[in-house]
Amino acid sequence: MVWDYYGSSTPLKPAIAAFTKVHPEITVKYEAFDYETMQDKFSVAVSSNAAPDLATLDMTWIPTYAAKGVLADVSALSGGQLNGAPIESKYSKGALDAMTFDGHLITALYDFDAYALYYRSDIMKKKGITVPTNWTELATASKQMAEDSNGDGKPDRYALQVLPDTFHFAQLLFQNGGSLLDKNNTTAVFNDPAGVAALDYMKSLLDGGGGLYWGDSQGDSTGLPGIKDDRIGMFLNGPYMMGVLHDGDAGQSGKWAVAPAPFAKQPGSYLGGTGLSIPSNAKNPSAAWELTQFLLQPAQQQLVYTSAGAAPATTEGLAQPALAQPDPFLGGQVAFPVFRDALATATPYPYVASWPDIDKALTDAVTAALLGKSTSKEALDQAAQTVDSALAG
Amino acid sequence: MTLRAKRFALYAALVLTSLMMLVPLGWTLSTSFKHPEDVFAPGSGLIPNPFTSQAYRDVLGLLPFGRYFLNSVFVTAVVVGLNVVFDSAAAYAFAKLRFRGSSFLFGLLLVTLMIPMQVNLIPLYRMMVWVHSIVPWLGADTLSGIIAPSAIQVFGIFLMRQFFVSIPDSLIEAARLDGAGEFTIVRRIILPISLPGLATLTIFTFLASWNDFLWPLIVSSSDASRTLPVGLALLSRKNTVNWPDTMAGAVITAIPMILIFIVLQRRFVEGLTAGSVKDVS
Amino acid sequence: MAGYLLVAPALLATGAFFLIPMVLSLVWSFTKYNGIAPPTWVGLSNYTDLLSDPAFRHASANTATYAVITMTVGPALGLGSALLLNNQIKGRAFFRAVYFLPVTTSLVVVATIWKMLLNDEGLLNRLLAVFGLPGHDWLSDPSTSLLSVSAASVWQGFGFETVVFLAALQLVPRELHEAASVDGAGAIRRFWHITLPALRPTFVFVYVVGIIGAFQVFDQVFVMTQGGPISSTTTVVYYLVLRFRALDLGHASATAYLLVVVLASASAAQLRLGRRTS
Secondary structure: OEEEOOEOOOOHHHHHHHHHHHOOOOOOOEEEOOHHHHHHHHHHHHHOOOOOOEEEEEOOOHHHHHHOOOEOOHHHHHOOEEOOEEHHHOOOHHHHHHHEEOOEEOOEEEEEEOOEEEEEHHHHHHOOOOOOOEHHHHHHHHHHHOEOOOOOOOOOEOEEEEOOOHHHHHHHHHHOOOOOEOOOOOOEOOOOHHHHHHHHHHHHHHHOOOEEEOOHHHOOOOOHHHHHOOOEEEEEEOOHHHHHHHHHOHHHOOOEEEEOOOEOOOOOEEEEEEEEEOEOOOOOHHHHHHHHHHHOOHHHHHHHHHHHOOEEOOHHHHOOHHHHOOEHHHOOEOOHHHHHHHHHOEEEOOOOOOHHHHHHHHHHHHHHHHOOOOOHHHHHHHHHHHHHHHHHO | OOHHHHHHHHHHHHHHHHHHHHHHHHHHHHHHOOOHHHOOOOOOOOOOOOOOOHHHHHHHHOOOHHHHHHHHHHHHHHHHHHHHHHHHHHHHHHHHOOOOOHHHHHHHHHHHHHOOHHHHHHHHHHHHHHHHHHOOOOOOOOHHHHHHHHOOOHHHHHHHHHHHHOOOHHHHHHHHHOOOOHHHHHHHHHHHHHHHHHHHHHHHHHHHHHHOOHHHHHHOOOHHHOOHHHHHHHHOEOOEOOHHHHHHHHHHHHHHHHHHHHHHHHHHHHHHHHOOOOOOO | OHHHHHHHHHHHHHHHHHHHHHHHHHHHOOEEOOOOOOOEEOOOHHHHHHHHOHHHHHHHHHHHHHHHHHHHHHHHHHHHHHHHHOOOOOOHHHHHHHHHHHHHOOHHHHHHHHHHHHOOOOHHHHHHHHOOOOOOOOOOOOOOHHHHHHHHHHHHHHHHHHHHHHHHHOOOOHHHHHHHHHOOOOHHHHHHHHHHHHOHHHHHHHHHHHHHHHHOOOHHHHHHOOOOOOOOOOOHHHHHHHHHHOOOHHHHHHHHHHHHHHHHHHHHHHHHHHHHHO
């Protein structure tokens, strides 16, 4: 039994049809779920011993499941081999880190998410701005791009989208040489000088007049409404946004381009995506691993891009011809190498059971600092206190 | 204030509040007739331009739409039927009959309303999985599993109890003095006065069952047992929301409820004329 | 005897599908439990953790504020519109349906619509601009976010109270009003001395059910604000769901039982009040 959250554009369904032809001895019962509710559905099922054999799980949910022993040990199931070659040879180092908990592989990355800079190439060209590569240039470029036509102090055209969430703060933190928790995952370290400077920088993007605060109330975390009405001219996001733009913003075809995310000390990004996961109480783990291997074959990995508009996670999958096609939406650019490089330097979230608490504490801290309710230092110190007690509990 | 002015104020209040109710719903309706890329497009107003019924074709074309719809109809019909009978029966006992421990039992029932559903999900689902392992056509992933927890609702018992409490005891006692049996009293006196109450109960159990999402989602794992709201959620895609589809789903789901309400609201008026509350002194 | 027979089905069904699960989660509230490994007994520590957790206290305060706002405005609007609709007016059926329409819409859709109406570029701000008033980002500002969520809830929910009051108003004997009218009692006096006392059991119902619902608010928060900004809309059940998502069933269950204790005492007080004054 397979549970899938991709929705109507799933790459799994066609792949499973192909799988049953190759493996007639394995009957696959496929069930679709919706992404928003899959986490609760899955939690209830695994704790009632009614788990599916294989499920697509978001990498941000996996820390809790892994730390609580919900997921099967893929290292043992696979014998270290994926489609006849060592698993290590199929993924980049960052991806392998994201799949490993406590020395064991506990999921197989299917699609990945790591951030790059999307920008309006037409506007940048018109204004003679060069594509920013570091924080200082990004701050300057955002000021030059943005326009404030009604003079209310907030940009209303071509601004850099600033999202008050853990994903975007984590990217700046990693780029500044910081990290979320210490090596043993026992204490918060995001409130060290690197973290405070990262949050100060985030705030300076808003104060400089080039950043547009994009809170949850905007109704859409992708920013699509703001992208379409020209409020947003630059944003940092993952490869899935290419799919979102293709589907929802055909009117701006040819006006966008993608570049590596500008950084301070080193390139960096949060690393997320979808993991093909086998619950520890699955009834047919070996059949599930068989299917997992099939789904990670290059031809099937290509479907991740062609049906869902997301980025396949295996190195071979990323090298598929469909991904090397120039994208007319991005003015003929071949964008995948940008994301592949982002993946190589991305860092997964720490594997701790209380990750949802950490995420919430950080979101609160980032929001408080960006809204000017407290200084970056105060906000992060307070979040660190919350996180430390959550980690101890 | 003159009568004219009063009338005017009355209608002004009605029209103004109605507008407040209707504008957001108008937005829902108009969005359901837009192209996804027009929803947030600059200058896209309340009138869809260009107009498209694509979202409705998406929803109705959702493969087992008929299955989801029939499942919802079956679940809701059974739930409403059971609740109307058993809620009112229990409510009548709690309101008008005296028996030992009645207030304790009523309190016990009320406490079950106070526990957030999210906490009961795991124990309840385990129970359904266990039932399913013994009797394959009951429990988890069957319609019976969806129906079971809402077959008799404390909410409905409470609603009807408070309604029955409002009926003066003098009416019942007068009938008893005339030698009427308990059954006759219920049929001749209680039932006719209770029509507005029963209509309310029907509307609310219908509504709750038809819109119920969390429990049907947890207990169903395949199309055979999915209800309409759970099935419609499958239209969404990871990372993006198709607003026209979502809103078209909402509109289609709302239609049966609106119809039921329009049919039943007459009962309020008829209950008024049928109400034989004549002499309460 | 007839009494027991009539309540037996309700007791059986509720016992099986609510009381048994409740007993299980009550036991879990005294344990450390992730749903998979066997639970370990920890006594009262989940409860003491909660009471000393500032996030839980913040969530409780938010929930209380939400309950106060929605339970003062909601029933007042419900009773007001029921009284309006109980008049002999043209188009009564139409207006009744209009008030009821939002109730038929699922909470998730309602929350989504309101999110659109209240955002920076939303309808409300455009309307304010027409009157020359400054707009506001209602949901992004921690000082107005809870108020905005409450407004959406009232808008969606007061049609429920309208319907309940309207049904109950049909039980108020018309003859009493007529007699009082003849005796020279004005509309306000008649409302105060005849209508209100007759509606007392309905008030008890509306408030008991309403307060229980308000203390369990989750869907609106989940869709509109995700508990933010800066936890300004994190309610007790939102807090509970976060514990549940972290597979921390011990604290999740303990949260639920603290809620039950508060609601049970509040409901008992309301029922007693309803009985004493009648």
